[in-house]
Amino acid sequence: MFKEMASEKAYRLLESGPIVMVTTRARDGTPNVMTMGFHMMMQHEPALIGAVLGPWDHSFSALRELGECVIAVPTIDLAQTVVDVGNCSGAQLDKFEKFGLTTMPSRRVDAPSIMECFANLECTVVDQSMVSRYNMFVxxxxxxxxxESRPERRLIHHQGDGRFVADGETLDLRERMVHWRYLMD
Ligand SMILES: Cc1cc2nc3c(=O)[nH]c(=O)nc-3n(C[C@H](O)[C@H](O)[C@H](O)COP(=O)(O)O)c2cc1C
Known part of the structure; x- marks a missing residue:
C-alpha cells in the first residue's frame, strides 16, 4: 500500500546522485570546500551541470564572484569527512587542514582539486540567471x-536525511540501449 509523503520531501527520493564536494577559491586566494547533494546533469556536450549552492554557504560568494569550482567526487572511504565538511564553514576554519584533505592544482580553473577523491571535474560558471531565484549555477x-589507480570506487548517495547508501552491484544492460549506441563507448 502506498503511503502519502510530504511533497517538500521529494529530495529524499531524488537527491541520491553521488554526494560530491565543491571547491572554490575566494578573491583573496583562500581555497574552500563544501558538500553538495543538489546537482544534476543538464547536457552532454559540452557537459553542463546544475549546481545548487545556498547564499548561506561561504562558498557561494566565491563561486558567484570568480565563477570557477571543482566538483570532487568522493568514494565511501571518505563518507564521514564528506558529512563533516558539510557541517562547518570555511568562514571559520581551513577545512582542508582540519579534515586532512590534500589539495592539488587544477589545470583549467584556480579552485583546487582534491587528491583523496576518485574524480575531479574542473568547472566554470556559464549561466547565473537562475541564481537569484533558485540558487542554481549552471x-x-x-x-x-x-x-584510475584506486581500488575503492563505490560512490556514496545521500538519502537527504543524514543516511547514505553506497554503490553496489553493477548491472550491464548495454545491449538493450539500442537507441543510444553512441553513449556506450
Ligand atoms: C550531505 C550534505 C549535502 C549537502 N548538500 C548541499 C547542497 O546541495 N547545496 C548547499 O548549498 N549546501 C549543501 N550542504 C550544506 C553545505 O555543505 C554546508 O552549508 C557547508 O557548511 C557550506 O560550507 P561553506 O560555508 O564553507 O561554503 C550539504 C551538506 C551535507 C552534509
Missing amino acids: LEVKRIVVD
Whole structure:
C-alpha cells in the first residue's frame, strides 16, 4: 500500500546522485570546500551541470564572484569527512587542514582539486540567471581527472536525511540501449 509523503520531501527520493564536494577559491586566494547533494546533469556536450549552492554557504560568494569550482567526487572511504565538511564553514576554519584533505592544482580553473577523491571535474560558471531565484549555477565541465589507480570506487548517495547508501552491484544492460549506441563507448 502506498503511503502519502510530504511533497517538500521529494529530495529524499531524488537527491541520491553521488554526494560530491565543491571547491572554490575566494578573491583573496583562500581555497574552500563544501558538500553538495543538489546537482544534476543538464547536457552532454559540452557537459553542463546544475549546481545548487545556498547564499548561506561561504562558498557561494566565491563561486558567484570568480565563477570557477571543482566538483570532487568522493568514494565511501571518505563518507564521514564528506558529512563533516558539510557541517562547518570555511568562514571559520581551513577545512582542508582540519579534515586532512590534500589539495592539488587544477589545470583549467584556480579552485583546487582534491587528491583523496576518485574524480575531479574542473568547472566554470556559464549561466547565473537562475541564481537569484533558485540558487542554481549552471556549470560547464572543462576538464576531468580520474584516479584510475584506486581500488575503492563505490560512490556514496545521500538519502537527504543524514543516511547514505553506497554503490553496489553493477548491472550491464548495454545491449538493450539500442537507441543510444553512441553513449556506450
Ligand atoms: C550531505 C550534505 C549535502 C549537502 N548538500 C548541499 C547542497 O546541495 N547545496 C548547499 O548549498 N549546501 C549543501 N550542504 C550544506 C553545505 O555543505 C554546508 O552549508 C557547508 O557548511 C557550506 O560550507 P561553506 O560555508 O564553507 O561554503 C550539504 C551538506 C551535507 C552534509
